[in-house]
Amino acid sequence: MEIPYTVSTRPDTGLWNAKVGIWLFLASEVMLFGALFSAYIFLRLDAPLGMWPHGVLNVPVGTMNTAILIMSSVTVVLAWAALKMRRYRAYWWYMLATISCGVIFLVVKLGYEWPQKYNHFGAYIKPEELGKYEQYLGNERRAEKGMEPRLEITGHLHSQNAKEYEVALDPVNADPNNPSMDRPHFFPLPVTDKIATIEKEDVERATMFLPTHSAYFASYFTITGLHGMHVLGGVIVFIYMWLPVSKKVYQRNPEHLANRVEVSGLFWHFVDLIWIFVFPLFYLL
Amino acid sequence: MSLKAFHIVFIIFSTLLALGTGAWCVWVDLVEGAPIYLAGAIASFAAAIALIIYGVWFYRKMKRLRIIT
Numbered sequence: 001m002e003i004p005y006t007v008s009t010r011p012d013t014g015l016w017n018a019k020v021g022i023w024l025f026l027a028s029e030v031m032l033f034g035a036l037f038s039a040y041i042f043l044r045l046d047a048p049l050g051m052w053p054h055g056v057l058n059v060p061v062g063t064m065n066t067a068i069l070i071m072s073s074v075t076v077v078l079a080w081a082a083l084k085m086r087r088y089r090a091y092w093w094y095m096l097a098t099i100s101c102g103v104i105f106l107v108v109k110l111g112y113e114w115p116q117k118y119n120h121f122g123a124y125i126k127p128e129e130l131g132k133y134e135q136y137l138g139n140e141r142r143a144e145k146g147m148e149p150r151l152e153i154t155g156h157l158h159s160q161n162a163k164e165y166e167v168a169l170d171p172v173n174a175d176p177n178n179p180s181m182d183r184p185h186f187f188p189l190p191v192t193d194k195i196a197t198i199e200k201e202d203v204e205r206a207t208m209f210l211p212t213h214s215a216y217f218a219s220y221f222t223i224t225g226l227h228g229m230h231v232l233g234g235v236i237v238f239i240y241m242w243l244p245v246s247k248k249v250y251q252r253n254p255e256h257l258a259n260r261v262e263v264s265g266l267f268w269h270f271v272d273l274i275w276i277f278v279f280p281l282f283y284l285l
Numbered sequence: 286m287s288l289k290a291f292h293i294v295f296i297i298f299s300t301l302l303a304l305g306t307g308a309w310c311v312w313v314d315l316v317e318g319a320p321i322y323l324a325g326a327i328a329s330f331a332a333a334i335a336l337i338i339y340g341v342w343f344y345r346k347m348k349r350l351r352i353i354t
Contacts, residue, residue, distance in 0.1 A: 067332075070336075077289070077292045080288055084350075262288045273298060276302050
């Protein structure tokens with residue numbers, strides 16, 4: 001039995017069925033991501049002074065990933081246009097480029113950006129013990145300049161025992177009174193050789209840069225993780241439509257494959273549009 | 286909304302992002318005095334111009350090819 005309205009439009013809606021379906025699905029996705037973005041904004045607005053990390057993400061890498069996603073949107077729409085013009089060979093190459101962009105995005109995100117965070121350590125100092133660690137925090141100068149206090153010492157966890165953490169410091173804590181450390185750096189600075197010893201009883205909480213670290217990282221991993229799952233889903237669908245099995249659909253009815261590419265392209269554009277909001281929210285602001 | 290129309294909307298948002306990133310780089314440079322951000326600003330504004338040119342090219346091409354869904 002043939003499924004109706006996969007190519008021709010329904011008389012009552014004026015659309016073929018898959019297009020109605022994808023837009024209903026995308027409407028539910030707007031609600032899902034909208035709720036997460038709202039949660040992020042409220043968490044940020046309600047964060048106590050000094051408790052919201054700034055400049056901890058790699059801006060050049062994030063910018064590169066943004067460019068890759070924008071590029072993939074261009075290639076997917078060109079793949080669809082190629083099918084409309086019945087140029088299967090061009091479609092095949094554009095689709096391959098789209099798949100490659102999606103895979104590169106995921107590799108950079110999961111293979112580079114996320115692991116960098118897993119290996120980073122942060123210890124929030126108890127408010128009454130901040131003075132003891134002034135040499136790593138530089139809060140006297142910050143108070144004079146009217147800036148929010150620095151409450152956390154970060155770096156690579158060198159070692160720990162029952163009483164102390166030994167941390168190879170980030171430049172921001174190794175040289176806290178340097179004014180250039182008050183702002184994020186375009187190219188992230190490497191961890192220094194300077195080791196700080198932090199007593200565990202002075203620490204309010206200490207963890208690697210995982211979702212347990214702060215509301216910021218909980219939001220970051222939730223939203224970018226969910227977005228990454230969508231990218232993975234899109235890539236899997238594109239691979240299916242790129243494999244020889246889809247050529248049979250094309251040979252039977254090219255318009256049917258073009259419609260399939262159009263709905264998956266709409267999904268892909270939505271996923272990329274989400275990233276257009278994620279990037280400034282997490283990396284820049 | 287067709288893929289063609291959604292693509293144009295996406296390019297508009299991407300252009301706004303590039304302009305916003307450029308403005309952010311200029312702001313960081315002015316407030317914090319970090320000249321490397323000027324290079325970022327120039328790259329962002331160049332990307333915005335490239336996206337506008339691409340958007341216009343895409344719109345005209347689609348119109349010319351009469352790909353309507």
